[in-house]
Amino acid sequence: MLPWLLLLICAPLCEPAGIPVSDVNLETQPPGGWVMEGSKLVLICSVANATGNITYFWYRGALGSNLETKIQHSLTAEFEIVEAKSSDAEQYYCAADNGYGPVLSELVDITVRVPVSRPVLTFGDSGTQAVLGDLVELHCEALRGSPPIFYQFYHENVILGSSSAPSGGGASFNFSVTAEHSGNYFCEASNGQGAQRSEVVTLNLTGRQPDDPLRSPPRPVLQESSYLNSPDPRQLQSLYENVNVVSGDDIYSLVYHTQQEMEPAVAQHMRTHGASEVSRVSSDIYSKARKINIADMDYEDPM
Template identity: 65%
Template sequence: MTLSCVNQLHQRLPGSPQFQFLKDGHALGLGWDNSSQYQVAAVWREDVGYYWCEVWIEHRVIKSKRMWIDMHRVPVRNVSLETQPAGGHVAEGQTLVLACLVSGGTGDINFLWYRGALGVKLETKTQRSLSAKFEIPAVRESDANQYYCSADNGYGPRLSGLVSVTVTVPVSRPVLTLRAPGAPALVGDTVELHCEAQTGSPPILYRFYHDGVTLGNSSAPSGGGVSFNLSLTAEHSGNYSCEADNGVGAQRSEVVPFSVTAPREDRAELTTAVVVEGLFGLLGLLTAVLLICCWCKRKMGQPSARDSVR
């Protein structure tokens, strides 16, 4: 409701006039103001009474005529239910707020909240406002359902539409398992890396790591675990881990150490190569020693210049 203090002569008032609105002799709002209008946000039954305005101009006060304003109760209308977080998507453990709103209605309004299409009553609040809130402090997976509310100010309840609420369960810490064809794992083998979180709403994205470097990722649209195959080389020895993430929060597995062993033939070839290399080294050393000995003998066998003179 808007109250306006109007100059009936439609003449511009001189100076800087100040306005004040009164009801039954009591000033409304903060009293004197330079606005010629006063807004009543919500009208209630006790707002019935005599209203008038006053103008302070050129050191004098001009009063308007008193006007009787009556109120008629208005039924509630346009009942709606809103969720916080918006959209009805909430993570397990978070707070869910169900706000019941009406666009109009007077007097005390009785708000009720219901769960499910069959209407299990959750809460009742009576207050003089156009909205009321009901909170579920720590949402559980079982709270995923449809909700609606009703509002009634004596003219019969008005219902909101159904609003769906989905609850996302965070993933638990995944477990990484490495499955090799045999023990020990050999170069050339294919090892299976299996990562699985026991709880968590799908879809779940899994990532695999070797010494902190990403190997790859795979998604589980319906939940459960996933596997990643790896063809082994000697460089694949190290620490492995995996990560599970469903958008609520990522969880990393414990680190699993893994070693890769070279096959026997590879080790034999390596041993032969080492032996041959050692033999070549020894042969080179012996050759050098023989050359030094020959040089020394030749040196000792040559007569000196003094001996030649004699």
Template identity: 70%
Template sequence: MLPWLLLLICALPCDPAGIPVSDVSLKTQPSGGWVMEGNKLVLICSVASATGNITYLWYRGALGFNLETKTLPSLTAEFEISDMKQSDADQYYCAANNGDGPIPSELVNIHVKVPVSRPVLTFGDSGTQAVLGDLVELHCKALRGSPPIFYQFYHESIVLGNSSAPSGGGASFNFSLTAEHSGNFSCEASNGQGAQRSEVVALNLTGLSLAPTENGISHLSSGLTKWLLGCLGPITVTLIFCYWLKKKIGRQSEDVLRSPPQTVLQESTYRNSPGPRQPEPLYENVNVVSGDQVYSLVYHTQQELEPATAQQVKTHWASEVSSGIYSKPRVNTAYVDYEDSM
């Protein structure tokens, strides 16, 4: 019996104290390392084998900021973050120790997915005032939301188009403005965690249009209409003035044609005869010779005639002048005495 006791006493110090931890791993719930903002994240640390009580430790970041420590006689242990925030996205790992030193797990990336906020719709540089035919830019942006973000643009309830922002932020959509685009616009943002719709924004059209014809004539903008009116106004005033001036010149020409020709006084060859501008008497006393005899000069005025009859008038005038001096008895008539006028 003594040998058996010696063997037992010798064997006790030779038995191992326990099985050390091995194959430490970290798993997440939800799985895949994605968690929605506001939801809880469960970090599950486990070992493949170990004996006795095991101390579990959870760390955040590659530098190892300790979050929690638990000691359990179990091969698994859990640590829960109840309300995840976007700032909680980071790398996590755990470690296990049953007396031989902590054994760490591999790093696990945790992503916090942020639902999109209500987007804001704006109208590029033009604002909410635009003219028909303009190229309008719709810009939609959600201030918060994990990428990628998908945007859709609406005119009333009709989808105009869509765009995406792979890295987050906003997106734009361009279109040419027509008369059918009058009304309200909105946009929608989504990143797979629910969609959010923007407020409705009204676009005011400042262009006047003409209804399209069967030949497809496009609408005429108000800018073109104002330009035409601005050009036609001065042109119309100019045409009216030219028409009035033409009428006035025409009336003056008609008055000249209708007025009788001016009489031309034939210059007398007699020394004592009056000039052409002297008031025209029918008779003029030339000289009183003697007694009751008075010699008078008769003037005769004529109008300008055509060249064809000029020779005839000249002959007739010569005959009249040659017989123009005659004598007659003095009578009580009104005449201008030649010597008195001298």
């Protein structure tokens, strides 16, 4: 047989058989599947061994929504997400095929980290006016940011306290107001992707206000007992004064009535002798003003 004929017959039979794709793997850049929002995410699909041209596929989600398809004569291929968004946080996988059937990689979780936004500092229900001795709540909250979020509270550029929000949202710090707590406050929020600082808020303090006399409870008033046999030793005793008043040629007797506290011994005397004696004494003191002749009176000139 002619040599050239032998070569034609042997050529397709003597070539080594093609090697199918094996050990398909999906890696990410940055590594670990963590990427910042707005940053580039690279999905790298690779095979351990294969011959010929290889068709690569990238899929999003466990149900396999196809993102990209490339044909390359290499053991690796890349697919880029130029600016990662929070909605890109998903599971991804890739597949490779060189004519022997596709081989799939394992699922890879992609986490998109969202930096914290500028937080807002508030003073709870008290607002920016506080009274000495009050309990004030500082509340700091970043509206955006991947958890956990760590917060620090500052008074005049000195750390007053700290708190954290493991699941996101805001955090609070409480303190009792003293005279040293007036001044400027701000807070910082961070989730490992850089810190953001709130605007400065000023807290104004006032001394504790005196009680409103209109709202103060009435003071107890000592009232005269209606009963002579009352056990209260502080009885009120009636005193009477007889005053002579000169009007022309006539003199009138006027009686003035005043009250003073009775001594306990007098109160006891009244309880012992009863109301009859008091009535008798009162009848002797009270008298009708009588008209008398000025010539019959010997009086001192009060002047």
